[in-house]
Amino acid sequence: MxxxxxxxxxxxxxxxMPVSDGEVAFTVQEAVDAAERLGTPVMVKAQVHTGGRGKxxxxxxxxxxxxxxxxxxxxxxxxxxxxxxxxxxxxxxxDISEEYYxxxxxxxxxxxxxxxxxxxxxxxxxxxxxxxxxxISKIHVDPAVGLTREAAQAWVDGANLNPVAVEGAVDIAMQxxxxxxxxxxxxxxINPLILTPDxxxxxxxxxxxxxxxxxxxxxxxxxxxxxxxxxxxEEAAHEKGLQYVGLEGSVGVIANGxxxxxxxxxxxxxxxxxxxxxxxxxxxxxxxxxAGALEVINNDPEVKSIFINIFGGIxxxxxxxxxxxxxxxxxxxxxxxxxxxxxxxxxxGREILQPALNDKLMMEPTMLDAAKKVVELAKGAEA
Amino acid sequence: MSIFVDSNTxxxxxxxxxxxxxxxxxxxxxxxxxxxxxxxxxxxxxxxxGIPIFxxxxxxxxxxGATASCIFIPAAGVYSAVMDAAAxxxxxxxxxTEGVPAHDEATFYNELRAQYPDVQxxxxxxxxxxxxxxxxxxxxxxxxxxxxxxxxxxxxSGTLTYQALYELQQKDIGVTTCVGIxxxxxxxTSFIDCLAAFEADPDTQAVMMIGEIGGSAEEEAADFIKNxxxxxxxxxxxxxTAPPGKKMGHAGAxxxxxxxxxxxxxxxxxxxxxxxGLNPTEAGELMAxxxxxL
Numbered sequence: 001m002x003x004x005x006x007x008x009x010x011x012x013x014x015x016x017m018p019v020s021d022g023e024v025a026f027t028v029q030e031a032v033d034a035a036e037r038l039g040t041p042v043m044v045k046a047q048v049h050t051g052g053r054g055k056x057x058x059x060x061x062x063x064x065x066x067x068x069x070x071x072x073x074x075x076x077x078x079x080x081x082x083x084x085x086x087x088x089x090x091x092x093x094x095d096i097s098e099e100y101y102x103x104x105x106x107x108x109x110x111x112x113x114x115x116x117x118x119x120x121x122x123x124x125x126x127x128x129x130x131x132x133x134x135x136i137s138k139i140h141v142d143p144a145v146g147l148t149r150e151a152a153q154a155w156v157d158g159a160n161l162n163p164v165a166v167e168g169a170v171d172i173a174m175q176x177x178x179x180x181x182x183x184x185x186x187x188x189x190i191n192p193l194i195l196t197p198d199x200x201x202x203x204x205x206x207x208x209x210x211x212x213x214x215x216x217x218x219x220x221x222x223x224x225x226x227x228x229x230x231x232x233x234e235e236a237a238h239e240k241g242l243q244y245v246g247l248e249g250s251v252g253v254i255a256n257g258x259x260x261x262x263x264x265x266x267x268x269x270x271x272x273x274x275x276x277x278x279x280x281x282x283x284x285x286x287x288x289x290x291a292g293a294l295e296v297i298n299n300d301p302e303v304k305s306i307f308i309n310i311f312g313g314i315x316x317x318x319x320x321x322x323x324x325x326x327x328x329x330x331x332x333x334x335x336x337x338x339x340x341x342x343x344x345x346x347x348x349g350r351e352i353l354q355p356a357l358n359d360k361l362m363m364e365p366t367m368l369d370a371a372k373k374v375v376e377l378a379k380g381a382e383a
Numbered sequence: 384m385s386i387f388v389d390s391n392t393x394x395x396x397x398x399x400x401x402x403x404x405x406x407x408x409x410x411x412x413x414x415x416x417x418x419x420x421x422x423x424x425x426x427x428x429x430x431x432x433g434i435p436i437f438x439x440x441x442x443x444x445x446x447x448g449a450t451a452s453c454i455f456i457p458a459a460g461v462y463s464a465v466m467d468a469a470a471x472x473x474x475x476x477x478x479x480t481e482g483v484p485a486h487d488e489a490t491f492y493n494e495l496r497a498q499y500p501d502v503q504x505x506x507x508x509x510x511x512x513x514x515x516x517x518x519x520x521x522x523x524x525x526x527x528x529x530x531x532x533x534x535x536x537x538x539x540s541g542t543l544t545y546q547a548l549y550e551l552q553q554k555d556i557g558v559t560t561c562v563g564i565x566x567x568x569x570x571x572t573s574f575i576d577c578l579a580a581f582e583a584d585p586d587t588q589a590v591m592m593i594g595e596i597g598g599s600a601e602e603e604a605a606d607f608i609k610n611x612x613x614x615x616x617x618x619x620x621x622x623x624t625a626p627p628g629k630k631m632g633h634a635g636a637x638x639x640x641x642x643x644x645x646x647x648x649x650x651x652x653x654x655x656x657x658x659x660g661l662n663p664t665e666a667g668e669l670m671a672x673x674x675x676x677l
Contacts, residue, residue: 024491090406106489106569108569108597108635109569109600111492111493113489113494126641141487143492145491147485165645181486182486184485186505196501206571209486211486211634213458213483213484213485215482245626245629245631247626255542257540257542257545258541259540259542259543259544259566259595259621259630259632260634262540262596262621262631262661263621263663266622266661270661278625278629278631278632311542311545313522313523313527313542342414342549344524344526368664
């Protein structure tokens with residue numbers, strides 16, 4: 001779950017980190033009102049789940065309320081890497097002496113938390129890592145032990161910040177680690193973390209990704225779930241509890257199991273097709289889940305053919321076949337369907353499907369054959 | 384022979400009284416697994432179809448001599464269940480549960496290493512482990528696996544593991560052990576743990592490894608294969624065409640910051656001498672060629 005900058009700042013604030021006062025605005029008028037309450041100068045910042053906002057013209061300094069009006073007008077509706085700006089964050093402008101970088105994330109190889117701190121902030125950390133890796137001070141934290149102030153001090157010392165920033169940076173390092181752990185975050189990143197002319201260390205941006213597996217112990221995360229960027233298809237699938245990722249092709253994909261679903265998307269590509277989606281219906285493949293999946297796929301206007309790829313494990317082929325037939329009776333499908341059914345009792349399952357087959361419902365013996373057929377059908381429909 | 388579990392392995396099911404635990408626990412027992420007990424602090428003294436329920440793993444181990452456990456506990460209780468198993472004397476913990484927070488996984492992984500270095504955890508979010516004909520712990524359909532050898536399988540994905548077992552069975556190729564390490568960011572058992580065990584197992588003569596996008600476990604495995612393995616390996620990596628920044632079903636299956644791509648993984652594996660298939664069927668065919676040439 002990715003948070004908007006303003007949500008990230010509100011999240012950081014709960015852990016005591018210094019962030020700027022600000023307000024969210026959905027319209028130009030709200031932006032102007034917010035600026036009047038906050039007092040100019042302010043920053044007008046696009047709230048989107050993507051980087052590169054500044055370069056795209058999504059972050060502007062406004063010396064006056066008139067400036068706010070002009071910038072808000074320009075930024076709302078702006079397309080930043082395919083994300084349309086629908087909300088703004090209006091915050092008090094800060095004076096900047098120096099820009100730093102700080103983050104925590106999980107190092108999957110080391111199986112420990114990894115903190116990164118750099119005196120070179122305001123640019124992408126990947127760029128710093130590639131061009132000047134020595135400028136990044138790293139710390140590995142054992143999750144079973146936690147971050148001590150002594151360790152945080154050594155970590156900050158290693159980053160060669162301005163000496164007047166060190167104490168404030170250690171405070172923020174400790175708070176950032178608390179936010180990361182107590183908040184069950186996959187990533188917490190401050191870029192830039194700034195030093196002001198009056199020697200305060202201040203959080204100027206916030207990038208936070210929360211672990212969606214942790215929502216059972218964070219009831220307040222429901223509001224973040226609502227602001228996740230999903231297209232209409234993804235929203236419909238999400239409501240049905242399906243694991244769905246929208247892609248841009250014409251072959252609808254339904255498979256059981258994340259690995260098999262990924263593999264199905266790959267095979268469709270390999271034989272020259274373009275998958276419209278990734279959709280994992282889980283191990284079972286019963287009629288309810290299958291019907292829900294078919295509805296989501298059927299509502300995608302780009303879909304020209306559908307590939308149902310099921311491997312029966314514990315769930316036997318007969319059950320899978322009956323589930324597919326029942327689902328097809330419930331949902332009117334426009335596009336032709338190609339089924340590949342394999343695994344436990346596949347023969348029995350295929351026998352059940354056999355009488356239902358026609359020019360809109362086909363069956364192929366292998367994943368590769370089915371992929372070729374479904375791609376051919378999609379291309380035929382597009383031609 | 385096999386790795387990690389065999390016909391002598393006695394298993395406790397943590398959560399045997401729940402619907403999933405009961406379903407798979409009994410299915411595993413029908414397969415021939417020694418399912419000797421279950422745990423549930425509120426139902427100690429009761430039984431599930433004749434299998435005794437204990438308050439915790441310590442009591443279950445004391446009464447049955449079990450060395451392995453299988454966890455079917457909701458995600459919120461997994462941390463406690465893992466630590467209960469380790470404290471109770473279980474040496475091999477299989478955690479099937481999906482949806483466990485990554486911070487919990489990282490924490491119990493490190494706590495186990497520090498406090499119980501001889502305990503091995505498999506999972507979470509994995510299908511389990513099967514040594515065909517001997518022991519099946521988890522949710523793998525036992526009848527799709529041919530017993531014997533000479534192939535060992537290790538995989539991050541459930542259904543692709545089944546697919547691999549099934550394709551080898553169709554080709555009449557046996558499997559010593561098939562380990563599903565799971566699709567989460569911090570798996571208790573790594574590819575390397577399994578590859579090392581297969582290398583040491585005299586009955587395993589070749590290994591099939593199924594990976595997917597995200598992280599660098601496959602690259603690390605490739606490095607291990609290059610430097611430490613004499614047995615041939617075939618592989619398949621799912622997610623070649625996955626878009627960056629999107630989680631593909633599994634919590635760990637995500638390409639981020641240009642890292643974790645299938646292409647990089649396949650290249651590392653090829654460089655280590657691994658035969659890489661472009662789809663599961665091709666990987667199975669490559670394994671059949673390897674087996675024919677043994």
